[in-house]
Amino acid sequence: MILDCYQCSSCHFEDMEPSTRIDPATISPPQTRASFNNVLVVFVCVERYDGREELEQVATELGSLITMLGKRPIVLCPNVHLSIDKAPEKQAVSLIGELDKLLKERGQEVHRLSFGYHKRYGLECNGNVGSVVGRRFYGSEHKQFLRLMTRLGICPPESLPSDMPSWAHVLMQRQLKVLGNRRETYEAAKMMLQEQLDATGQGELWTCMLFEGERQPMDDYLSQLHTILHEYPDVRVHRAMNLSVPGFSNAARHLFRRFPEAIESGRLRMYNSRVSDIEFLLSRSAVLLAFPQRPRKAESHAGEISFGIYCKDDDFAKNLIQWYGAFLVDSKFGWIRTESDLDAAISELEEEAFEQGQEEG
Structure with a gap:
């Protein structure tokens, strides 16, 4: 899971057109133009094999950022273009929803933006420490290696860590x-x-x-x-x-x-x-x-x-x-x-x- 975070004094987002390259069933209802002040904007990309482990890591990291920057709302904006290993749309929508819920359970104020739209937006960043922060959460070593095997074409995209060929475990186990x-x-x-x-x-x-x-x-x-x-x-x-x-x-x-x-x-x-x-x-x-x-x-x-x-x-x-x-x-x-x-x-x-x-x- 990849995060691209901006500490903004002000920002605005507006849905333009729905994407024609994703499953229409995963596209959210359109949102009208929304403006925010003094927020942490988080562009989030769910990657293949992400799950509960990555959600916990992301929620903890965002909590630490909020502590460093001072209490403020989080604007959660999906962005599938941050990774070539992006997850299928249904998985991405589900995990972003779980992340929204988890952050709120931990006391954060969250504004979750729509999924599946080309957006017009503007950001005004403060320009101080923490104005721009990028993070990536890989999960377990098995998931990291499986991501590599998938990219090389050795394993099909729908593979699980248990599906990797036996010889690949030699590399994971550092033999x-x-x-x-x-x-x-x-x-x-x-x-x-x-x-x-x-x-x-x-x-x-x-x-x-x-x-x-x-x-x-x-x-x-x-x-x-x-x-x-x-x-x-x-x-x-x-x-x-x-x-x-x-x-x-x-x-x-x-x-x-x-x-x-x-x-x-x-x-x-x-x-x-x-x-x-x-x-x-x-x-x-x-x-x-x-x-x-x-x-x-x-x-x-x-x-x-x-x-x-x-x-x-x-x-x-x-x-x-x-x-x-x-x-x-x-x-x-x-x-x-x-x-x-x-x-x-x-x-x-x-x-x-x-x-x-x-x-x-």
């Missing part, structure tokens, strides 16, 4: 571990590789650009990855690299020539990726995101790894693996199975880069 430097990030990567070697049954790893952009790669990390390809036939490795960058296309050719049997059997699966400024290592039970120290420069990788984020959670990893296939892997080329397919992909990407350079030039 992510921040790795504060390059060394810790490498150690997490090596640990994830070792877990695949120690696991019973078939292991599987998904990588994207992982540490390939380092100016001085950690040989022990890359050696361990190569050891998996040489000596552990039950571990499958997915490797996505930005083949439009010459250094990475050469590295991909090297992998095809060094591990032909792994390529042919599908234990090493190569992909192109358009991503070049973040790095991933995924397993079925853990996620590592590695972030660069410097902003990405044209035609190059971002630079040495600065820090990482690590999470060990099966559900979270499962969903990011799906994201890997849908977002990190370039669907235009898909799984590159042969060296001739690799050469064709690299040639096409080089041609695209050349044409883009010509257009920019």
Whole structure:
């Protein structure tokens, strides 16, 4: 719930036309021009998922404002334009009515303005401390996170906190571990590789650009990855690299020539990726995101790894693996199975880069 508050020496409001973009059943009866003196004007926007908790917080905050400013009436004016997460009209009308009632129960004088009209109004503010105050009340952490999930399109607007996917609870419960430097990030990567070697049954790893952009790669990390390809036939490795960058296309050719049997059997699966400024290592039970120290420069990788984020959670990893296939892997080329397919992909990407350079030039 959002409040936009003004301490006014005088103000007036007049309904003009009803809105044509909301449910007509929620539009209030029209009000004639109303003028007020020495009041607190509160524009209020009810947001999706607001409820009793937010009402209590708003009533308490307005009580504190009145105490600071001195006793005066409150003019309550609905304004749905304060938030892109605005609630459906029926919910908004109901909660504004409850807020009106709650404030009056707490001894406040309240003038509630109509809902659903374009208004002509004027405000004259005192220009002292407290003349303009903005507040937003998010409610519980679950509601805050659900609002984000809704905005990203992961959850439909009518979802409740209990409807969020199980992997989202990992983020809400702060199970992510921040790795504060390059060394810790490498150690997490090596640990994830070792877990695949120690696991019973078939292991599987998904990588994207992982540490390939380092100016001085950690040989022990890359050696361990190569050891998996040489000596552990039950571990499958997915490797996505930005083949439009010459250094990475050469590295991909090297992998095809060094591990032909792994390529042919599908234990090493190569992909192109358009991503070049973040790095991933995924397993079925853990996620590592590695972030660069410097902003990405044209035609190059971002630079040495600065820090990482690590999470060990099966559900979270499962969903990011799906994201890997849908977002990190370039669907235009898909799984590159042969060296001739690799050469064709690299040639096409080089041609695209050349044409883009010509257009920019």
